[in-house]
Amino acid sequence: MAQTEWNKVSFQEFINKFNKNIVIKNAPTILYSKKDKEPEAFYSLIAFFFITGGLFIYISLSIIFNLISFSLVIFLIIIITGAIIDVYLIINYVRSNVSIKPLECWIEIFQATEKYYCFSYYPIFTGKSLPNKAKNIIYKLYQDEILKSKIDVTQIEVYLKTQDDSKDNLIDMGYFFQNGEGIPFKSENINRNAWRFFPYEKTKNDNFLSTANWDHQYEWRDDLELDYDKLHAYAPWVIKKWDEESLKPITDEFKIRLNWDLRRIESIPKLKPWMGTIETQTYESFKSYKDLQIVNEVIENIVGSETKVRKLKDVKDKLLEIKAYFRDMIL
Numbered sequence: 001m002a003q004t005e006w007n008k009v010s011f012q013e014f015i016n017k018f019n020k021n022i023v024i025k026n027a028p029t030i031l032y033s034k035k036d037k038e039p040e041a042f043y044s045l046i047a048f049f050f051i052t053g054g055l056f057i058y059i060s061l062s063i064i065f066n067l068i069s070f071s072l073v074i075f076l077i078i079i080i081t082g083a084i085i086d087v088y089l090i091i092n093y094v095r096s097n098v099s100i101k102p103l104e105c106w107i108e109i110f111q112a113t114e115k116y117y118c119f120s121y122y123p124i125f126t127g128k129s130l131p132n133k134a135k136n137i138i139y140k141l142y143q144d145e146i147l148k149s150k151i152d153v154t155q156i157e158v159y160l161k162t163q164d165d166s167k168d169n170l171i172d173m174g175y176f177f178q179n180g181e182g183i184p185f186k187s188e189n190i191n192r193n194a195w196r197f198f199p200y201e202k203t204k205n206d207n208f209l210s211t212a213n214w215d216h217q218y219e220w221r222d223d224l225e226l227d228y229d230k231l232h233a234y235a236p237w238v239i240k241k242w243d244e245e246s247l248k249p250i251t252d253e254f255k256i257r258l259n260w261d262l263r264r265i266e267s268i269p270k271l272k273p274w275m276g277t278i279e280t281q282t283y284e285s286f287k288s289y290k291d292l293q294i295v296n297e298v299i300e301n302i303v304g305s306e307t308k309v310r311k312l313k314d315v316k317d318k319l320l321e322i323k324a325y326f327r328d329m330i331l
Helices: 013-019 020-025 043-063 072-097 133-147 221-226 228-235 250-257 288-306 316-329
Strands: 007-009 030-033 102-112 116-125 158-165 165-176 195-199 209-212 218-219 236-242 248-251
Touching: 007 013, 013 020, 013 102, 043 072, 133 288, 133 316, 209 221, 218 221, 221 228, 288 316
Parallel strands: 030 209, 102 248
Antiparallel strands: 007 102, 030 236, 102 116, 116 158, 158 165, 165 195, 209 218
């Protein structure tokens, strides 16, 4: 007897057989926090206020003591220079004050036997911000040099099966994803092997999925509402739904461009519904912590295993060396 396994199905052939609405209907609606942001350049904002205040004091003293008439050129040089620095500082602050949000959603479809289907959805976030500011800078260099992109790819699997009396109709079984319920949003102690299956009934009454933490794991909205501190500390929460424009099939060629093999995502469905109770099945991957392990490896080799890195000042003198380290990894 041939071994049962998942095989990728052509997206176009699938929607020709069924329809596109079933793919859109099952795309997970996501609740995300507007306070999930890249680190803000507060030092630029503080410096802006200091320089602006200094300029106002200088102008006031110049008018009071009639210093302008002594040297108009020096007065103008100081004002123009201060204004240019102010513009740079405020632009730097505004550019750093960027919310991280879901951008679009990609999809692959898999089939096993003639009965089971898996929709593998990949919600794509505009970035990811590690709670440790020093590691976050190193992670950004890792993304630039190794992954060639700062987007964060997440994964939610939806399992379906054909009805017993028809191969042309699908019924929903449930969702499988990294469940981050109970973990504080900024906790570094995440568990990327916390995959858990939830039956389709869990989605009733608009029980959307919400981002559980900075690593963009997920939890149910009902569970989020029980976590008073997280719910209110990270409000407002925004609902993101997917439509025909934002939901896109991903091709093998596009995966190559995204350096898919270097990411921690494994495309093949992780559950085997034909092997018994699906609710008790689990999943662990050797790639789960690949990116964070590389970041820690860089810190150990370049900064030193005895040094605790928390702030940018702990690694700022090593950034060029770290960048070169990542560049050498791909040679």
